[in-house]
Amino acid sequence: MTTADNVPLSVRDEVLAIAASCNRFGLCISTCPTYVLTQQENESPRGRIELVRRMFEKSGRPDAETVAHIDSCLSCLACTTTCGVPVDYMHLIDRARAHVEANYQRPVGERVLRALVAALVPRPWLFGLTLRAARPLKRLARWLPKRLKPLVDLVPAQYPPRSEPMIPGTYAAEGARRARVMLVPGCAQQVLAPSINAATVRLLRRTGCEVVVPKGFSCCGSLTLHMGRHRQAQQSAQVLVAALRATEAAEAIDAIVINASGCGSTVKDYGHLLGNSPAFAVGGRRVGQLAVDVTEYLARIGLPAPLPNRTLAVAYHDACSLRNRQRVTAQPRALLAAAGFAVQNIPESHLCCGSAGTYNLLQPAAARLLGERKAAHIALTDAAVVAVGNIGCITQLARYCDRPVIHTVELLDWATGGPKPASIAHIDPCPAIVHTAEQLPSEEAIW
C-alpha cells in the first residue's frame, strides 16, 4: 500500500513517527555544522525535521528548496548527541534522501555528477582506473564544468605508493590463534590508501587473529545510501551478507572488523537497511551484530606490546561516524596512549570536517569551509600527525591540513612492530609524554 506519490506507507509512517518524536527543544541546532555556517533555521536538524515532515505529508514532487536543505545535511549526527529526546534523525534523513531520489528531477549536471559518483566510487577497480586516467585533468581543472571540479580535486596529485595488495583470502594468525575475524576492505579506501588495509591485517594477525578478506565484495552501501540510492545500498549490503554466509560455511567468525568508520555506521545498521527483505533480514541483523570498528575490537582483545622509540604527539580527530553514530571515542585514544603516543584532542571536536561520505564532492563549498575550520583547529595543537579512523576524513583533512593525516591503525601497527608509514617517514619519534600530579609545576601542585 502506497500513497499517491508512491511512498510505501510503512516508510511514510516511520518518517512521520520520527518527526513527531522531536519536541523542538532546539538543543541540536548549535552542534549542527550547517547551522553554524549559515545560522538558518532550515539548515538545522530541527528545521530539516519540519521540512521532511511536510514533504512526506503532502503528495507530489518535493520542492527545490526542501531538496536543497536535505542535500546540505552532512548526516554527521552531531545533533543526536545533544538532544534531550532520542530522535532517530539518521533514518529520517536517509528516508528523506531516498524519497527525493525517487520523486525529484535534478538538473542535468547534477544528475550526471551523482551518477558518476555512484557508479565509480563503490567499484575499486573502476575508481582506481578513473583516478589514474583523470590525473592529467588536474592541470585542466579551471576549464572543467564547475560541478565536476570537486571530483577532479579528489584525484591525488601522486598516486598512493603501492602497498601489500589486499587479496581476498585467509590470513593466518601469528602464533596461537585467538580469534577469527572478517575484514571489510572498503571501496574507495582500497584505492586511495591501500596501506590502511595492509596495516590492519598485519596488526590483527599480530594480535592472534585469523583474518578473512571476503571474495567478491567491495562497497558496503554507505556511499549510495547517503545519496538516496536505497536500492543500490541494499544490493551492496546483500553482497556482504552473502559473503558472511560463505565465510561462515567453513567456520563461524568472531567479528566483522571495519576500519572505515563511515562504512561501520552503515554495516552496523544492516538490520534496518535489510529489515524488509525476507531473504536477507536475518543475515543483515547478524552482520550488524558482528560488526565492530577496528579500534573497538582491538580494545576488546588487547594490543601487542609496543616497541620503544616509536611514539609521536598525535592529534586525534573524531570521525562523526565513530563519535556520533557508533559512540566510539575512548577506545582509539586509549589504544594510541597504550602504544605510547601522546594523544591530544582537537578543539571543537564535535564539528564535522566536511568529508561526510560524498559530501565534499556534492557540496564542495560547505565542505571546504568545514575542512578549513577543522584544519585551523588542528593547527592549534602541538601534534606532529593527525590520527583518524575514516578514509573520508583522511582525504578531506589532507587537503587543508599542515601536517600528515593518517589512519589510527597505521600508527598502532607501526608502534607494535609494523613498518613506519610512508607519510610520516620524515618525522622523528619523540618520547611519550605522561602527566601525573607529581610532575606538575609547583604552582599547580598546591593540591
Added chain:
Amino acid sequence: MVKAADAFLTAMERELGAETIEHSVEAVERYGDTTMPSGNRRVHAVLLPRSTADVVTIVRLANEHHVGLYPVSAGHNLGLGTRSPVRDDQIVVDLGRRMNRILELNEELGYAVVEPGVTFQALHDELVRRGDKLMISATSGPPLGSVLGNALDKGGGYSPYFDHFGTLCGFEVVQGNGSTIRTGDGSLHNDKLPNWPVSKYTFGPILDGLFAQSNFGIVVRAAVWLMPRPPVIRTFHAIFEHDDDIGSIIDAIRPLKLTNFVPTLFRVTNDLYAIGPEERAENLGRQPDARDISPEQRRILREKRGLGAWQASAAFYAGSEADIAPMLARVSSHFRNKGAVRIIDHAQAQLIHPLLIASDSFSGRPTAAELTLLSWRPGGGAIWFLPGTPMSGRTAAELDVLARGLFAQHEFDYIIMHVAGARFARSLYLILFDRRSAEECHRADACYRALTSAYATRGIGVGRAAIDYHGLHMDLQMPAFQQTVLAIKSALDPNGVIAPGKYGIG
C-alpha cells in the same frame, strides 16, 4: 502594538542594518516554543545584536516606539520557558547568536570575561584547549546553555563554585532607560579597571543583585570566576533503599558540608531522577487505568540499574588517589552508620551509567546525558518546580511526604533531586507530561499550582520559576517587596520596554 513594533523594526533596520533582524519566518516561530502547559507564545520578531552599542540602540529605539523586548542568552532554559517570551508579541533580543565571545581569559587570577552567548561547552572547550588548568562549574542542564544567562536566572552547579550568581563579578548593563552602567569596581569613572573582574565590593551600593531575575536592564558582559582543576577528582555515591530515608540522608550530609569535609555539593537523586535518563516510562507497561508507574515497577528499575530509592553523590578533590583514600573511608563509614546500604566508589560508578552524570558534573565537564530525562514521558511537556528545604532531616522528610502525595494525587511520576549544601538544599521537582493532551496539560498545571500553594503555606518559595508561573510567584511575595520592585522598575525602565511581565514584574 503591532504597528508600533513594525515601525520599530523599520527604524532598527535603518540604524543597524537588515542583518540585525532575523527574517526567517520558521526561525522566528521557534523562539515561541516552550515546554509549558499553556502552549507556545507568538513572537513578533527576533533581533540579533553584535555588541553593547547595538543593544544600546535597540533599547533606545524600543523606548521611542514603546515596544516590549525580551532578551535571551543561549535560550536553552528548558522546563522554565526555553527562549520564549512570557507574553505574546514581544520582540526577542537574541544575545547568544552574535554576542558569544570570551572577551578575556585570565588563568593567573582564574576568571573569564564573557558575553551572554558564551555557553558552558564553549568556555569548557576553551579552557581545555589552553591546557585544562581551570574548570567551569558545570550544571547538568544543556551544555549549550549560557554561562551568564544561567547565573542571572540564579542557576547553580555542584562544585565549590556552585553559586553561579555569586561567582559573577562586575557587570556591564544596558538599563531599560537606555543608560549603560558598570557594577563592582568597574563603576569607577576610569578606563583602566584592573579590579573590575576580581572585586565586587567597591564604594557604594552593590547593584549587581538588581539584575538577577529582574527585567531592569540587559547584562551584556560579566566576569565569571573559575576554579583551578584538581589533579584527581573522585566521586562516591551512598545508596539508600527506602523512600523515607531522605531525612537520614539530609542529616548525614549536613555535618559533611558545614565542616567543608566534602568540597562539592551533594546530588541527592531519587530513583526515577537517576534512572529516568536511561529509561522510558512507556516501555515499562502500566497498570490498567494507571497514569503513573507503580511502586513495583520502580523496584524493578532500581534492581535493573543497581540503584536505590535515593542516591547521595558527591566528590573529593585532591592531588592523588592516596590523598583521597582516607577521606573516602571516613565518609563511607559515616553514611553506612546513617543507613546507606552500600557505597559505590568512583571506579564502580564508571560502570553505572546514571552515576556518570554526577561524575561529569563534579568534574566541571558539561554533559547532555541528563537531558534525556525530559523524554521519560512522551510529548515534550516539562515544568521544573524549584523550592528548597533547610538541611534538617525532619523538615526534608515532611516536605517529601507532602510533594510525593501531591504528585500521586495528580498522577505524575515522582521525579526529584535535592542539591544539598551546608544549610540549604535546592529541590528540583520535574513534572513531565504530554503536551499533546489537553487533559495532561491541565493536570500538570494543577499539580504545579498545588505544589506552589502547599509550599507557600509552609513559608517556602521557589528559587526559579517557569514563565507560566512568574506572576503566580510574584503575587506570593509580601506587598512591600512587590512595591519596591515596581519602584525600581519605574526608575530604571520607565517605559517598561525590557521583558514586560518577566518574573512577574511590569
